[in-house]
Amino acid sequence: MVKDMRGTAGATAAEDTASGTASPPPGRREAVARAVHDGVAFLRRKVRAGELGSLPVVLVLAVVWITFQSLNANFLSPRNLSNLSVDIVGTGLIAVGIVFVLLLGELDLSVGSISGLAAAVFAVLNVTNGVPEWLALIVAVLSGTAAGTVQGYSIARTRVPAFVITLAGLLTWNGIMLAILGSSGTVNLDENGLVAKLTSYYFTNDAVAYGVAALAAGAVFAVTDLDRRRRRAVGMPHRSLRAVVVRAGGIAVIAFTAAYLLNRFQGLPLALLIFLVLVAGLDILLRHTHYGRQVYAVGGSVDAARRASLNVTWVQTSVLAVSGTMAAIGGLFLASRITSVSQSSGTGVLLINAIAAAVIGGTSLFGGRGTTWTAVLGMLVIQSIASGMAITDTPPAAQFVITGGVLFAAVVIDALSRRSQEAHGRA
Amino acid sequence: MPDPPLLALRGVCKRYGVVEVLTDIELEIHSGQVVALLGDNGAGKSTLVKVISGVTLPERGVIEWQGRAVHIRRPHDARDLGIATVFQDLALCGNLDVVANLFLGREIRRYGFLDEMEMERRTRQLLARLTRRVPDLRGPVAALSSGQRQTVAIARSLLGEPRILLLDEPTAALGFEQTSEVLDLVDRLREHGMGVLLISHNMGDVKALADRAAVLRLGRNNGFFDVNTASQEQIISSITGATENVPRRPASREAGW
Numbered sequence: 001m002v003k004d005m006r007g008t009a010g011a012t013a014a015e016d017t018a019s020g021t022a023s024p025p026p027g028r029r030e031a032v033a034r035a036v037h038d039g040v041a042f043l044r045r046k047v048r049a050g051e052l053g054s055l056p057v058v059l060v061l062a063v064v065w066i067t068f069q070s071l072n073a074n075f076l077s078p079r080n081l082s083n084l085s086v087d088i089v090g091t092g093l094i095a096v097g098i099v100f101v102l103l104l105g106e107l108d109l110s111v112g113s114i115s116g117l118a119a120a121v122f123a124v125l126n127v128t129n130g131v132p133e134w135l136a137l138i139v140a141v142l143s144g145t146a147a148g149t150v151q152g153y154s155i156a157r158t159r160v161p162a163f164v165i166t167l168a169g170l171l172t173w174n175g176i177m178l179a180i181l182g183s184s185g186t187v188n189l190d191e192n193g194l195v196a197k198l199t200s201y202y203f204t205n206d207a208v209a210y211g212v213a214a215l216a217a218g219a220v221f222a223v224t225d226l227d228r229r230r231r232r233a234v235g236m237p238h239r240s241l242r243a244v245v246v247r248a249g250g251i252a253v254i255a256f257t258a259a260y261l262l263n264r265f266q267g268l269p270l271a272l273l274i275f276l277v278l279v280a281g282l283d284i285l286l287r288h289t290h291y292g293r294q295v296y297a298v299g300g301s302v303d304a305a306r307r308a309s310l311n312v313t314w315v316q317t318s319v320l321a322v323s324g325t326m327a328a329i330g331g332l333f334l335a336s337r338i339t340s341v342s343q344s345s346g347t348g349v350l351l352i353n354a355i356a357a358a359v360i361g362g363t364s365l366f367g368g369r370g371t372t373w374t375a376v377l378g379m380l381v382i383q384s385i386a387s388g389m390a391i392t393d394t395p396p397a398a399q400f401v402i403t404g405g406v407l408f409a410a411v412v413i414d415a416l417s418r419r420s421q422e423a424h425g426r427a
Numbered sequence: 428m429p430d431p432p433l434l435a436l437r438g439v440c441k442r443y444g445v446v447e448v449l450t451d452i453e454l455e456i457h458s459g460q461v462v463a464l465l466g467d468n469g470a471g472k473s474t475l476v477k478v479i480s481g482v483t484l485p486e487r488g489v490i491e492w493q494g495r496a497v498h499i500r501r502p503h504d505a506r507d508l509g510i511a512t513v514f515q516d517l518a519l520c521g522n523l524d525v526v527a528n529l530f531l532g533r534e535i536r537r538y539g540f541l542d543e544m545e546m547e548r549r550t551r552q553l554l555a556r557l558t559r560r561v562p563d564l565r566g567p568v569a570a571l572s573s574g575q576r577q578t579v580a581i582a583r584s585l586l587g588e589p590r591i592l593l594l595d596e597p598t599a600a601l602g603f604e605q606t607s608e609v610l611d612l613v614d615r616l617r618e619h620g621m622g623v624l625l626i627s628h629n630m631g632d633v634k635a636l637a638d639r640a641a642v643l644r645l646g647r648n649n650g651f652f653d654v655n656t657a658s659q660e661q662i663i664s665s666i667t668g669a670t671e672n673v674p675r676r677p678a679s680r681e682a683g684w
Binding site: 227230231234236284288289290293296297299300301303304305307308309310367368369 | 514516518519520521522523527531532534536539540541543544547548551
């Protein structure tokens with residue numbers, strides 16, 4: 001094993017010299033020193049250029065976890081972490097939709113109402129009117145898509161800022177939800193139904209969690225290694241094999257640790273699996289397809305996007321449609337968690353939490369920067385604080401203040417990194 | 428004349444309402460030549476660029492492409508002919524990297540996904556041809572210097588392999604070193620046989636780079652100069668209107684260049 005590692009290290013050193021600066025074959029200590037030096041230089045460049053990425057939020061998450069773990073040893077227990085992983089899903093899915101809207105530099109205030117509307121549509125169709133679950137589910141999700149599309153098209157055509165249009169939406173969709181729910185006010189869902197299962201089903205077989213972890217790490221390795229080989233074949237700068245292994249290895253460590261912990265409670269939650277698959281899928285959509293590139297371009301500069309003959313109206317409409325769809329799916333997960341839909345569904349701090357999650361995770365309020373994974377990270381921070389507060393019997397007042405403080409810090413970091421990016425450009 | 432000019436304007440007129448912005452404009456651009464377009468504010472330089480790049484339509488006059496009369500009704504038409512324009516604001520997305528900006532709206536795809544490797548390879552090739560110092564291709568464009576951004580914008584316009592490049596004030600916002608970088612680039616384009624129309628306020632740039640200068644004054648031609656022989660004073664007095672060089676028979680003057 002050790003010999004093997006040395007072999008790859010030697011090979012990568014050779015590749016490094018081939019692709020970059022020609023330097024004499026380094027000794028082991030020099031290699032380490034150079035790696036550290038490169039790392040620091042890379043980090044410094046990133047910080048100077050205002051590209052902190054997810055570094056701050058990971059640090060915040062570490063601080064939150066260490067703090068609560070030292071206050072209560074049960075915080076990082078498999079049970080609590082497993083519950084945490086299910087609790088983040090509902091709001092997290094809504095936050096993923098918010099990421100899309102934030103990438104345009106806009107804000108969607110209607111997602112809370114849309115999530116409530118979708119839950120109400122499902123409950124009334126399925127429970128009250130006996131429509132089959134699968135059909136009610138599809139109609140509920142599509143109602144979110146439709147609401148988002150209407151808003152998006154209005155924004156694109158009228159050029160009124162999205163937060164105004166979606167503020168009108170917030171009221172409208174909420175009103176429609178109340179009308180749909182009618183006088184009864186609360187509808188209880190079937191405890192053993194499809195939607196209830198969304199958050200109550202666990203893959204109790206250990207192999208599932210480990211299999212998913214292996215699949216994820218394997219896929220990352222396969223894709224990055226393929227890219228490396230293609231680049232090397234045409235003599236372009238490329239990652240070293242070591243970098244590819246480190247990257248996939250890092251993901252493997254995280255995935256397998258999570259799988260191990262989840263298996264020590266009830267196994268992989270279905271909700272978490274769906275969440276991660278959706279986040280990964282939408283991340284690929286955003287960063288590796290023509291469509292996603294258009295979203296980032298419109299978020300960066302509408303004028304430049306128009307000059308490059310992109311269809312800005314379509315981009316804005318579709319992004320709001322995505323956000324509405326994700327809000328609807330999130331609403332169903334939230335309803336699933338409490339197996340009921342009431343007049344208060346989709347109201348309260350839900351909207352604030354979803355937006356805060358995206359921003360805390362590192363998605364810029366100014367548009368054009370961020371990924372769907374930021375919603376996961378931000379949601380982890382918010383839910384960790386909530387869960388830690390509950391476990392340590394802290395009053396909710398403190399929870400709001402602390403979450404508010406984290407959000408404030410996230411926005412300040414965003415603004416500062418943007419400014420330093422501009423300053424860097426001028427330098 | 429052995430070769431017809433790549434692009435020629437004959438008697439082009441353009442009016443906005445009652446204001447005649449361009450009157451009987453004559454202009455020729457040959458391949459491998461840099462023509463400077465000079466003039467005071469409001470002389471009609473920008474309108475002329477818009478006419479050539481298809482943003483606005485002229486009322487009268489003929490545009491000839493390689494000796495053949497053509498109609499440029501939309502930006503698309505100009506691009507199809509082989510006319511690329513770099514506007515003053517560059518129209519780059521600051522949050523995207525160099526590769527993404529270059530290929531924005533015409534991404535190369537592989538199995539339905541963006542083929543980043545191929546796009547980066549072509550970007551690298553193109554930029555290596557244009558500039559000595561290839562910028563960081565994977566950082567956001569906002570983090571580049573203004574000179575580098577200008578280079579990126581020019582590189583983007585070159586992707587369609589145009590024959591003529593219109594540059595609107597490419598050096599206006601640049602420092603000394605960056606200016607010379609961009610001028611170097613334009614020089615290379617000329618060596619590759621491109622025709623360049625350079626709009627500039629900077630006489631230094633014009634003297635250093637241009638082969639010929641066309642001066643506009645109040646929407647009319649006010650003289651054509653061979654930059655190598657004409658003195659700076661001559662050109663400037665033509666810009667300011669101290670000398671009136673409005674040609675009686677424009678076509679013959681053109682031929683006499």
